Amino acid sequence: MSLEVTAWVLAAALMHAAWNVLVKASRNLMLDTAGVAFGMSVIAACLLPFFPPPPAAAWPFMLMSIVLHVGYYSALVGAYRYGDLSHAYPLMRGLPPLLVALFAMGLLGEHPSAAMWGGIALVSVGVLVVGGFHRLFIGADARSTAFALANAVVIAGYTLVDAAGGRVSGDAIGYAVWLLALEGLPFALAVAWIRRDAVAGHLRRYWWRGLAGGFCSMASYVIAIWAMSRAPVAAVAALRETSVIFVALIGALWLREPFGARRIAGACLVTGGVVLLRF
Numbered sequence: 001m002s003l004e005v006t007a008w009v010l011a012a013a014l015m016h017a018a019w020n021v022l023v024k025a026s027r028n029l030m031l032d033t034a035g036v037a038f039g040m041s042v043i044a045a046c047l048l049p050f051f052p053p054p055p056a057a058a059w060p061f062m063l064m065s066i067v068l069h070v071g072y073y074s075a076l077v078g079a080y081r082y083g084d085l086s087h088a089y090p091l092m093r094g095l096p097p098l099l100v101a102l103f104a105m106g107l108l109g110e111h112p113s114a115a116m117w118g119g120i121a122l123v124s125v126g127v128l129v130v131g132g133f134h135r136l137f138i139g140a141d142a143r144s145t146a147f148a149l150a151n152a153v154v155i156a157g158y159t160l161v162d163a164a165g166g167r168v169s170g171d172a173i174g175y176a177v178w179l180l181a182l183e184g185l186p187f188a189l190a191v192a193w194i195r196r197d198a199v200a201g202h203l204r205r206y207w208w209r210g211l212a213g214g215f216c217s218m219a220s221y222v223i224a225i226w227a228m229s230r231a232p233v234a235a236v237a238a239l240r241e242t243s244v245i246f247v248a249l250i251g252a253l254w255l256r257e258p259f260g261a262r263r264i265a266g267a268c269l270v271t272g273g274v275v276l277l278r279f
Helices: 003-024 029-045 056-082 085-094 096-107 114-131 133-137 142-169 172-194 199-228 233-240 243-253 261-277
Strands: none
Touching: 003 029, 003 056, 003 085, 003 199, 003 233, 003 243, 003 261, 029 056, 029 172, 029 199, 056 085, 056 142, 056 172, 085 096, 085 114, 085 142, 085 243, 096 114, 096 142, 096 233, 114 233, 114 243, 114 261, 142 172, 142 199, 142 233, 172 199, 199 233, 233 261, 243 261
8 A cells, every 4th residue: 555545544534533523522413423424415515516427337336335324324323322432433443444354355356465464453453452352342331332343344335335336436536425425315314304303403503513524524435435446445444443543542632531551552553553554
């Protein structure tokens, strides 16, 4: 993976961490998650005049991704409703790189090198160490764990679908912009209908969260799809999960959460994995 792609994916990981912290800090997870999804689609829609529609071959991938992302937002709300950010986020983000690497061999014909396998493994283990192995299944709400595990599978699924879709389209950025302009609408509209008694008042007070989180979410995933068109999907998927380190750092600086020896050890493992992914 080139230094340019690595730097962009790390920036995407930071933005992904930022919008997840923003949502978790909310008092109404469902409405703010819907606000981020809607804000993302609105911002992406403003960019549509600059990108022609993807070719017909790419639309099945886009539709499949939209369905998977509805599941992603739903499981995200469940994981954060019943568990802490420091429990759910590492579990959701630590497992997908390994799943993507395994399935990319058969679906995309990618075969990671030994160094890349080592990097993927180190990043995944490091992410789980940051979250605390002892808290992943013991002492945490089983509902949060179940939602997080389900979401890990969904994340791996839409990563593979969008990697293929971006490549088939011939213009990964254009594919991502059209996808994101549509992707957030089903979940946002469903939530607006379910919570129609509260949505207007919430938007008047917290509209800025939807726009800020939506921008971070959109930019992060546009970069990811672009990167997957230029580097092995498994390597990009693993590198994106450095967002867990950023979540831990933001938690330490903003929420005053401890960043002790365990998190330092996990961060070192992730850093070692990032180095191996460069080979």
